[in-house]
Amino acid sequence: MSLDSKIPSGPIEKKWEKHKFESKLINPANRRKYEIIIVGSGLAGASAAATLGDLGYKVKCFCYQDSPRRAHSIAAQGGINAAKNYQNDGDSVYRLFYDTIKGGDFRSREANVYRLAEVSANIIDQCVAQGVPFAREYGGLLANRSFGGAQVSRTFYARGQTGQQLLLGAYSGLVKQIAAGTVQMFPRTEMLDLVLVDGHAKGIVVRDMVTGEISSHAGDTVVLATGGYGNVFYLSTNAKGCNASAIWRAHKKGAYMANPCYTQIHPTCIPVTGDYQSKLTLMSESLRNDGRVWAPKQQGDKRPPNEIPDSERDYYLERKYPSFGNLAPRDISSRAAKQACDEGRGVGSTGLGVYLDFADAIKRLGEPLIRERYGNLFDMYHKITNEDAYKVPMRIFPAVHYTMGGLWVDYNLMSNIPGLHVMGEANFSDHGANRLGASALMQGLADGYFVLPSTIGNYLSTQLGKKASPDHPEFKKAEQEVNNRVRNMLSIRGKRSVDSFHRELGLLVWDKCGMARNEAGLKEALQRIPELRKEFWKNVNVLGENEELNQSLEKAGRVADFLEFGELMCLDALHRKESCGGHFREEYQTPDGEAQRDDADFAYVGAWESPGNGAAPVLHKEPLDFENVHLATRNYK
C-alpha cells in the first residue's frame, strides 16, 4: 500500500483553509446517526469527545483510569505554546512553524506543523473561555514565558500545573456533554483489540477492569488518543498505567507504526536512586529559564556543590551553545548531560546527575520571586529527595519523557486503515525527531478541538448506514482472541512477576536504545527481546482470575505488548543510519559530537507494516519535502 499523506496543494499558509473548505460536512440532523468511539481521555481524547459531542455526534469515550480527569496529560508542568505575539517580541505563526520544524530536526511534515502553529492561537482563546486560570500580569493580561528551544516568549502557563488546568478545561467540556447525553463515558475500561469489518475500523473489544467482562463496541469510526509508549523503558516520567497496547493492537491489525525510534529523553528529571524505583519525576523545563546547568570540571569531584568554586564548574550548556545557553532543546541538553557523566564528571551517589543551580537567580531576583515561579516544583523536589533546592543545587538527569513516533496518519489524522483516526502523542505527525517544550499540550488540543472535528467528515460522509453490529462475526472472533490471550496469561503460573519482566525489558532498551544507540547494541537487543518475550509466555506468574479487578492481569497484557513493541523500536533505530533529534546513533556524529543527519537517504517517515504470522515487519517510506524551511544543520550555538 502506498502512503498518501493527503497534503493539500497550494501555498503552506493556505493549505488548512483550503482543506477545511474542501472537507465534507455532515448535516446536523445526520450527525446523531454516527457513533464515534474515542479511546483515551487526555487532552486529545477529552477535547475531541467534548467537541464532537457538542457538534451532535454520538460519542463513546473510554479510559483506563477511574475518571477521565486523571489522564497523564494532567502531569504536564511547564506550559503550552501559541503564536499570539502578545509580548511583541517578533513571534508569528511562521516563526512557531519554523521553530517546530527545526526543533524536530527536519523529520516532520511541513503541512501538519504549519497547521499546528496556525490553530495554536485559537487554543488559548478556547481555554480562556472555559475558565482555565492562566497566569496573568498585574494589568490583567495573559502572561508568557520562554521555553526550551525558543527565543521568544510564547508559552502560556498556569503555575507549574499547566497540563492539569488544560485537561480539567477539556474535562469540563466533556462532563457537560456527558450530562447532555451526547457522550457516554466508560472509565476503568481498557481497549484490548481493534475490530476491522471489510477492512474498515468499526469497533473495539474492551475489558471492564472491575468485573473482567470482555465486550465489543461498534461504531462508525474509531479514534485512538491513547498517548505514547515511553513506558516500554519501564522507568519514565509517564504514569504507571500508560501503555502502548491500543496502538500496538491497531498495528497488528494493519495500522503502520511510524518512526518508533524517535523517543524524547527529557534533560531535567530527578536522578534514579535505587532498583526499587517505580517511576521518574520530571522537573519542568521552565526551570532552565532561571537555573544554570553545570557539572564539576574535574573528574570524580566529590565535594559538596557549594564548596566547588565557580572557576572549577563547567556550565557546559552556556559554554557549548552560547546563544541558547541553558535553553538549548531537549535532545541536545540531554546528550550534553550524558556526555558530562560519561566523562566521569557526574554528581550524586550514582554519578548519573548534573546540577541545576538557582543561586545566581536567587541572588538576582530574590527567593520570593523564585518561589512564586517554581514553588511547587521545589516542593516536589524536596519531597522526593529531602533536599532544599533554594540552598543546594538540584541534581538532575535525563529520563524518558515523550515519544514522537506513533501510528502513521494522513493530514486528516486517519491512519492507513480506513476509519481509524489517531490523535495526540499516539500519532507520529507533528514533532519529527524531537519535540520542543510546551508543544505536546498544543498538539493534543489542536488535534482534539480543531483538526479532527474538521476532518472526520471526510470519512464519515462515506459511511452513512454502514455501521457494523457488535454481533458481526469479526467482533465475535476478536472477543474470542482476547479471551484466549487472557486465559493463557492466567494459566502460565510461572516463577516471575510481570514487573520483573518489565524492569528487565526497560533496562535493556534504555541501555541499547536510549540516549545513544549503536549497531552492535541494537543487534544485541534485537536478539534478547524475543528471548525475553519467549520466557514471559512460559514463566510469568499472573495470579487471580479474569472475572475480578486484577491489576496483575492488566499489567501483564501491557507488558506482553511492550515486549513486542520494543523489538520494532530497536529495529527502526537500527535501520535509521543517521542521527536526528532524539535518535542519536553513535556512528553518525560530527567531530564535536553533534547529531549528523543524512538527508539524502533518510529524509522520510519510516512506517512499519506488520504482515502477521511472525513475518518480519515491512518498511514503507513517506518522503518528506521541505518547500518552505530549507534543510539545514540545526545550530544552537
Next chain:
Amino acid sequence: MNLNLKVWRQKNADAPGKLVEYPAHNIPEDASFLEMLDIVNEELISKNEEPIAFDHDCREGICGMCSLVIDGVAHGPNRATTTCQLYMRHFQDGATISIEPFRAASFPVLKDLIVNRSALDRIQQAGGFITARVGSAPDGNSVPVPKQNADLAMDAAACIGCGACVAACPNASAMLFVSAKVSQLALLPQGQPERTRRVLQMVRKMDEEGFGNCSNHYECEAVCPAEIKATFIAKLNREYAIANVKDLLA
C-alpha cells in the same frame, strides 16, 4: 527499614473485608509509600499470594488517583502530600502502619484499597463547567482578569479531585471539592452567566449522592494535598445563599 503493615483486604464490593498483617522487609528510606507496597506485592506474588490492590497512576502527586488512609489519616502523616509523594523516611524503623481505603458511603470499596469515586464526576457533570463552544471563543486577552482574581481562581483550580476531603470529614462531606470548582469559575468573568445555575445544581447533586454537610471540622483542609483552603467552603455557602435568593426572586 522493616515494618509491620495492617492492610485492608476485601475481595470485591460485596465481600466482607478485614485487616491482614504483612511484614515489610528491607524497605529503603528513599522509597515512596507506594514503592514500599510494590516491594511487599512482589514478595506476595513470589509466595503465590494475591498482591494488594491499590489505585495509583502518575505517582507525582497530580492525577489524584492514589488514595489510602494511612494510620487513620487520608494520604498519611505529611501535610500537603499525596500518598504517592509520601516517602518512607518519614516512618520509624519497626513501626506498625495501618492502611485502609478512603471510607465514605458515597465511595464504595471495589477491592482491597480501591474505592469508586465516580460520584465526584457526577457532581461535575451537574454544572462544573463554563459553556464554551469551540469556534466561538473571543481573543484570550479581550477580557483582562485582575491578577489577584486569577491567582485565587488558580488556588481553587489546583484541586486534584482525589476525595481525601471526603474521607477525612466526619460527615463525609464533599464541600471542599465542590467549593473549589464553584469558586474557581465564580471568580472569573467567563463564569458569570452560569454562576447561579452552577452552584444550585452542583450542591443538589452533591446531596443526592449522599455526601454530608460541612460542620466546620476543617479535617478536609488538613489533609488536602493541593492545599485547598476551607475559606472556599465559606465562599460556596455565600454563592449558594445568593443563588437561592436570586432563584426565588426570579
